Amino acid sequence: MKFLKYLWSPLVAIALIYFFNKPLGSIPPLGKFFSPFHGFLQNTTQEEDLSEEIFLRGVSEPVKVVYDNNYVPHVFAANENDLYFTQGYLVARDRLWQMEFYTLVSSGRLTEIVGETAFEFDRYNRRLGMARAAEEIVENQKKDEKAWRILTAYADGVNAYISQLSYKKLPVEYKILGYRPEEWTPLKTILMLMNMRQTLNGQSDDFRLTNVLARYGIDTVNDLFPDYPSVESPIIPSGTPWNFRPETVKVPEVTLPSLQKELLSHYIDRPDPGIGSNNWAISGSKSATGLPILANDPHLGLSLPSIWYQMQLSAPGVNVYGVALPGCPGIVIGFNKDVAWGVTNVGSDVMDFYRIRFKDSTRKEYWHDNQWKPTKIYIEEFRFKNGRVVRDTLVYTHHGPVVYNEDKKDNYGKNAPAGHAMKWIAHYTAGSDLSTFLALNRARNYDDYRKALSVYSAPAQNFVFASNENDIAITVNGKLPLKWKNQGKFILDGTNPEHDWQGYIPFEQNPTVKNPPRGFVSSANQFSADPSYPYYLGWHFAPAYRGRRINDRLTRLTHANADSLRNIQNDNYSLMAERILPSLIPTLEKHATPDMLQPIKLLKEWDRENTASSVATSIFETWTAELNKWIWDDDFPAESNMMYPLNDRTARLVTSEPASKWFDNALTADTVETFDYIILGSFKASLDSLTRHYGSMSEENWAWYKVKNTGINHLVPAFKSFSRSTIRNGGGSQIVNATTSRTGPSWRMVVELDKEWPRAYGLYPGGQSGRPSSKYYENMIDDWAEGKLNPLIFMKTKDEKINNHLKNIIINPKK
Amino acid sequence: MLYFLIIILGAVASLAGPWWSLPLVAALICALKARTTRQAFGVSALAAITLWTGYSLILIFSGKENLVDKIGTLFAGNSAVMAHVPHLGLILAIVTLVAGLTTGFAGLAGKHLRMMLR
Numbered sequence: 001m002k003f004l005k006y007l008w009s010p011l012v013a014i015a016l017i018y019f020f021n022k023p024l025g026s027i028p029p030l031g032k033f034f035s036p037f038h039g040f041l042q043n044t045t046q047e048e049d050l051s052e053e054i055f056l057r058g059v060s061e062p063v064k065v066v067y068d069n070n071y072v073p074h075v076f077a078a079n080e081n082d083l084y085f086t087q088g089y090l091v092a093r094d095r096l097w098q099m100e101f102y103t104l105v106s107s108g109r110l111t112e113i114v115g116e117t118a119f120e121f122d123r124y125n126r127r128l129g130m131a132r133a134a135e136e137i138v139e140n141q142k143k144d145e146k147a148w149r150i151l152t153a154y155a156d157g158v159n160a161y162i163s164q165l166s167y168k169k170l171p172v173e174y175k176i177l178g179y180r181p182e183e184w185t186p187l188k189t190i191l192m193l194m195n196m197r198q199t200l201n202g203q204s205d206d207f208r209l210t211n212v213l214a215r216y217g218i219d220t221v222n223d224l225f226p227d228y229p230s231v232e233s234p235i236i237p238s239g240t241p242w243n244f245r246p247e248t249v250k251v252p253e254v255t256l257p258s259l260q261k262e263l264l265s266h267y268i269d270r271p272d273p274g275i276g277s278n279n280w281a282i283s284g285s286k287s288a289t290g291l292p293i294l295a296n297d298p299h300l301g302l303s304l305p306s307i308w309y310q311m312q313l314s315a316p317g318v319n320v321y322g323v324a325l326p327g328c329p330g331i332v333i334g335f336n337k338d339v340a341w342g343v344t345n346v347g348s349d350v351m352d353f354y355r356i357r358f359k360d361s362t363r364k365e366y367w368h369d370n371q372w373k374p375t376k377i378y379i380e381e382f383r384f385k386n387g388r389v390v391r392d393t394l395v396y397t398h399h400g401p402v403v404y405n406e407d408k409k410d411n412y413g414k415n416a417p418a419g420h421a422m423k424w425i426a427h428y429t430a431g432s433d434l435s436t437f438l439a440l441n442r443a444r445n446y447d448d449y450r451k452a453l454s455v456y457s458a459p460a461q462n463f464v465f466a467s468n469e470n471d472i473a474i475t476v477n478g479k480l481p482l483k484w485k486n487q488g489k490f491i492l493d494g495t496n497p498e499h500d501w502q503g504y505i506p507f508e509q510n511p512t513v514k515n516p517p518r519g520f521v522s523s524a525n526q527f528s529a530d531p532s533y534p535y536y537l538g539w540h541f542a543p544a545y546r547g548r549r550i551n552d553r554l555t556r557l558t559h560a561n562a563d564s565l566r567n568i569q570n571d572n573y574s575l576m577a578e579r580i581l582p583s584l585i586p587t588l589e590k591h592a593t594p595d596m597l598q599p600i601k602l603l604k605e606w607d608r609e610n611t612a613s614s615v616a617t618s619i620f621e622t623w624t625a626e627l628n629k630w631i632w633d634d635d636f637p638a639e640s641n642m643m644y645p646l647n648d649r650t651a652r653l654v655t656s657e658p659a660s661k662w663f664d665n666a667l668t669a670d671t672v673e674t675f676d677y678i679i680l681g682s683f684k685a686s687l688d689s690l691t692r693h694y695g696s697m698s699e700e701n702w703a704w705y706k707v708k709n710t711g712i713n714h715l716v717p718a719f720k721s722f723s724r725s726t727i728r729n730g731g732g733s734q735i736v737n738a739t740t741s742r743t744g745p746s747w748r749m750v751v752e753l754d755k756e757w758p759r760a761y762g763l764y765p766g767g768q769s770g771r772p773s774s775k776y777y778e779n780m781i782d783d784w785a786e787g788k789l790n791p792l793i794f795m796k797t798k799d800e801k802i803n804n805h806l807k808n809i810i811i812n813p814k815k
Numbered sequence: 816m817l818y819f820l821i822i823i824l825g826a827v828a829s830l831a832g833p834w835w836s837l838p839l840v841a842a843l844i845c846a847l848k849a850r851t852t853r854q855a856f857g858v859s860a861l862a863a864i865t866l867w868t869g870y871s872l873i874l875i876f877s878g879k880e881n882l883v884d885k886i887g888t889l890f891a892g893n894s895a896v897m898a899h900v901p902h903l904g905l906i907l908a909i910v911t912l913v914a915g916l917t918t919g920f921a922g923l924a925g926k927h928l929r930m931m932l933r
Binding site: 003005006007009010012017021027030031032034035036038039040041043044176719720721771772773774775 | 826835837842870873880882884887889906909913914916920923924927928930931
């Protein structure tokens, strides 16, 4: 009895401690999390963690780090190992949670930290085979002594930081989600890069277009889905000579797929509207200084913490400034004393699907080249947060992985047909993308630039370049598959060896131009070259509007300085409106009802600038999206897994083919809808939709920034309070300042080359610190929204006195 | 006396050990020093609440960084009722609940164990 009388309270105490020590569903362990000695409040005390002097095992000589008051570290090391070790250490200090998160995404391991909800997403990422390819890349990198040394020094630096972390110092996301960081390895760096391959090269329309082909036949495809737009301004200016003898590409007898019904039953999301990056360089003939100026604004999904991290890296043989990817050594976009470079994505077709004929349901053998060939089978193991383990079988053919075996509604990847193997450039494991960036960091001139590019594979990028020797250049670079015309426009035949990729375009023959007569080079994800280029790269690229607008403005430019180029980066002019509005407004005016008069007047008076406050822009953008649906959705309904014709074709239809049969709504058998009917109906519908969502028309209610609603979410979107919403800025998807609700310029940079020392400007929509409570978490967003740039402090020596100095730290070797 | 002992030794233990060092310290001290079970529970709970809310308030108002609103928003979730609770109040309520309950019962447990062994 005595026991019972006294033992209940210890039991209650232990039970309470146990209860508060465990996560409750998605709620973190309350004891740990709310203890002021351990929990999230400790995360608000870390700014001064960086004492003036730290001792680390891993550096061989003291490393000096100068922080400027934008919290950008300028690292001065005595050798390369110390340099990349310190880079790893500092980036981890500010961005550890984020960089590990990316690797968990690309290796399909999110279930381990968030549980079952991530399963289909993880499963898709595993089935893409990214982790397996990353492991092979790591094996290849081991053979490259220099790259491997840098990868391991970087990993050691990250681990030096991780090993210092007690629970109370963990980034707050780890505390909320209840897990701890793993050891960093070179594999994780490659997984981070793999993430970029998927983001930039991981889309395909083959499947949707095959469905269009099955439904309407090749003539309609040729009419509505042409291989080159009616208006274009390609990256390599037309007329640039191709000074090489092209490789021969064998064209098979049968190029179109046999059409199968099962495909049509597959549900697919609409393709994302393109996210647009820009870069250009003007030669000395156009600049005030007589030397080149280079600009780059790569666009990506906007996130917090930001995808980029600004730094200066200096050691004997290298002194470079720019932005790094958290988790990856070196600078990806930047400049040094002599050169500057930047990238935009190449939208070439580098993901194809092959219809596989398996011998039986075991999928152990498949038919190819008139024989049964063995598949490779892997078992993927998923660990859920609650400890549950799920296994999934993954089948590989020589093309690549079979992304889904069967057509299930909850399959995450709507791009991928069932029973079809994927051939994807992201599985290419030779070459070294990392070495390209490390060599660009050290480049002195055009020859160094070309040499650096020669080992790059994916994701293919338009590498723009400028040097203080007055050279400018742009190269469409990466492994570009050697294809017959339209290979991979549709699903390919996995039994026919003639449908296999035939190799890659030799590096020397990738589209490139140096010092063109027009005095500038540029890219905006549009077609790499006009049809005179001897190879087929893909049938669609980003719409030409941004590229044309940039080229128009650069053509007119004289005596330019950095601010002139900053101004072009912020260009909000809508060439699309200029192209199609004159054909639409007369129809509207002819049939206008009284409530339409004011909106029509606004459109007529509109200067076609997509500014933040513009009401006309809200009307135009809402309307063109609606109009697109009104024209095409009856013929290519969303449920049918087809796709709409592209922007250029639609523009051609509304401007010059008003009598086209496509205006008739195929769903109404007894009436024939006309151009006028579609224009008017869609206009009315968009006004109704705007009124419904934003209230009655007024300058305040219908301001473009509200309708566009650009937000920058935390990488875990459920962490709403770590995110920013409804940012007041202009832009639009076909605008040079390409900003949509979730995408936008992820880094803006302008560099004036100079014989002595370059002057550079830049910023990104976020801040250097990944800690949501830090004042450097999102401190650049407002300036970014206004289109400003910060002067970038590029130090000549470690002892140079700089303005806007914050503090110095010294990292000493620990004995 | 008991109150200050728990706060001081609890703080020292919490700096070095895990979050449940505080209830552990309270249990030990109450086993040795508490006169009644009521005192063991009440003083332990009060000391723990003082220590945790006190240190929390210092961290919150030291003026460096604000994480209270962000975490408060996360914990309030999408609930309309919770949206009206001030974030600081919400955070301090949880802190009070966790510290008070665990340490109060731990103090009581210390006293009870002592009584059992006597």
